[in-house]
Amino acid sequence: MIVLSIFLVLGVSTIFWSLAGLVRLTGEEWWRVQGLSSRIRGWIALLRGGKVPIPRRQRARHRSKGVRIYPANVAVLVAAHNEALVIRETILAAAALVPRRNIHVVSDMSTDDTAAIARAAGVKVLDLEPNRGKAGALAAGIAHFDLCRRFKVVLLLDADTRPTPDYLETGLPLFDDPTVVAVAGRAKSIMSPAPPTAIGRFLVAYRERLYIVVQLLLKYGQAAQGANVVSIVPGFASMYRTSALAKIEVLAPGLVIEDFNMTFEIHAKKLGRIAFHPSAAVAYTQDPDNLKDYIKQVRRWILGFWQTVRRHGLQFSRFWFVLGLYIVELIASCLFFVLLVPAFLLSSLAAVEVWIFGNRSEVFIFLSGVLRPQDVLIGVFLPDLFLTVLAAVTMRSPRFLLLAPFFPLMRILDAVICLQVLPRAYSANSSGVWVSPVRRIQREPQEIATPGPSVVRTG
Template identity: 30%
Template sequence: MKPISPFGLPIGITFSFWTLMGLFRHVEETYINKKPATLFTEDYRKIGIIIPAHNEELVIQTCISRLKRYVSSQQIFVVSDGSTDNTTVVARKEGCSVLDLDASIGKARSIKQALEKFWLIQQYEYILILDADTKVHAEFLPRALRLINDPSYAVVFATVGIEDRTSKWPNMRWYYISYRERLDYILRYFIIFGQTWKYTNAMPVVPGFCALYRTSVLSKVRIDTPGIVIEDFNLAFQIHKKKLGKIGYELGLTGWSQNPDNLKDYCRQVFRWNIGLFQTMKEHGIWPSFFWISLATFTFEMLVFSFSTAILPVYLILIITGIAENPNLSIHVEALSAWYDPYVTISLGGIIVILYIFDYLLSIMIGIVNKRPHYIVYGLFYFILQYITACILLISIIPGFTSHSDGTWKSPRRQDE
């Protein structure tokens, strides 16, 4: 978008600024203030683990078994949020403490119930909140403990990873999964790494699938704020607004999770996240801070990009059919351009280069770096999901600021582990 892109590049201020901050962070942490290699494995006993679950019998055993490499089953607390399958049976068989709720009350309220029922704030120094389909990376806990050992940090989180089980032949299931995986790579390297630098601290969300909190912080926030569909944004906003500490992350902090593998689940999840962001903005309001400057810039850019993407097909049709040259229409087109037209100085070829070829080359680059050769095929068609995602954002605005959610959720379709 030319109006908000530096140097005429097909990237925005947010992308450019946080990429630069990420480079500064890399230099600072690698060459100036190199971190000690000490891993705080002896602190495992200080961690209590909460796994909220709703009908997760297919995946929860694998999640728990990964955790038991580091902690005892007595430190793992499963909250069955109205499950109707064998989630509780599997959890009890693994030796975990189980809170079985008769009716679904939502993830945030389930977490609060576990904290109160098992007295976890009083027992543990840290609380790891984990989705039932998450498999923590072997180095997550020791590295997260090393980072949160700095008392200035309130929480340390992981970014999502996908175990490479791609089929030999392209299929729709892996098209959806790989699109989300590619997006996670982009966010991780070009935005999140810079936002979680200790000198910037502007991360607007704590990914709820794998996050290690300081219990003193959890005791000062309201996890189950009424009307908000997800806790990820809600907790991050409270941490920033109440100045409870930094939100920490470093490259390599990863947890494997199951992303949506069909259009219905993908749309439902993206819509839910968008709703959650707007609900959180409404709930906590605006306060003077670098955090809000960063968030406002990002939100504005996403809205402009989404609107521009949504109207692009109409614009292309007008050009291809020559309707835009019709004298009866041209005056209206010119009037619109005077108010808003992100494509006014870009040719049709330029639009294709920016929105398709540049994006495809980015897919290839990320695929090569992360050894994901299937991006070469799937990347040819990512523009379809980009268009759908842009439209979902736009239709989320009004319900996001007007709706009231009860926090209940339905997980995407799971694959047997």
């Protein structure tokens, strides 16, 4: 039972792809060292007046590279619905990456000053009516502004996302590989300033831990050149090569979110590779800091995943084989966490009946050993603590450890939501029409500072 619990808590997929990520990291470090030694040899040769030889593998890599893409070739597309409080700062952040003429805002039936603020900022604006939802707004913007013909890459940016100043500097080189058609951005939570409430700080810390686990232990290995099984190119800040974007059905009917579907389209149509690297294309986002918004967001994410699985089904390819195994593991893990508390209480009551009241019946003896306290400690809390330690080390923030005992409770909540929305994905369609969350003004983190007044962030 302990071994099974460990695998369900950590995840078989997480363990496997973490190992694949280690192999990838080892290879990258080896070539980095080889490149360094080659440069040292080149410097010595130059000092001696000779020519600098290019290693055979490096020559082959140069031949295989595609055409370098520069920021001038990148369009930024922002879909917005009632985002007057945040759109100006989003445009400022985007303008630090590309010329303002490359920035396009689609105001999806906004009833506030979203469109007026965007026009005043000097970017291209499209007003839509009626409300089409994010996917509809993106599809309309791509077509109206003719982005796939005019640009080589489109950066899809949420209205409350702040890309780092080196977002394109680190992300565009991944397109040097001509087989790469999408670059998945790396998400980071804005941790400072902290939310005003204790529950808010806890929720943001838990979400940051999730980002670290998914991106470092799972996605990094899945994006290895020999794998290419990334299941999500997040819509908050990611890039698409326009030659592939033109073939993606952005507006798919019946889906509550678009990014899972766009990713599945890449795999289904065999358009190319999805690239991801933890140090490339980094962007900051503010996550929900109250339980109501958290539940609403998680429900949308998970419902969107199940709806996309329903739409595409399972096909015969490496991606769908990996996806099928993940779905089995996901359902098993959710059932485990949902039943964890009832099973522990039942086992504890049976143990009390056996050891205190002396009831030695086979049923009570069996139940008392189903989920003992040591099983929960070793099989649940310690594996989950490992994930928290990883987050604490990565973030260089020991305070994550203080919250560690409560994180499993959030995993139970996530599991309940996951199983709850599963039937909805197969019984009803979603219109995709969106309602923006309540925004609040918040100081921008130092890492992504841009000129202008205080930045407005998501509430």
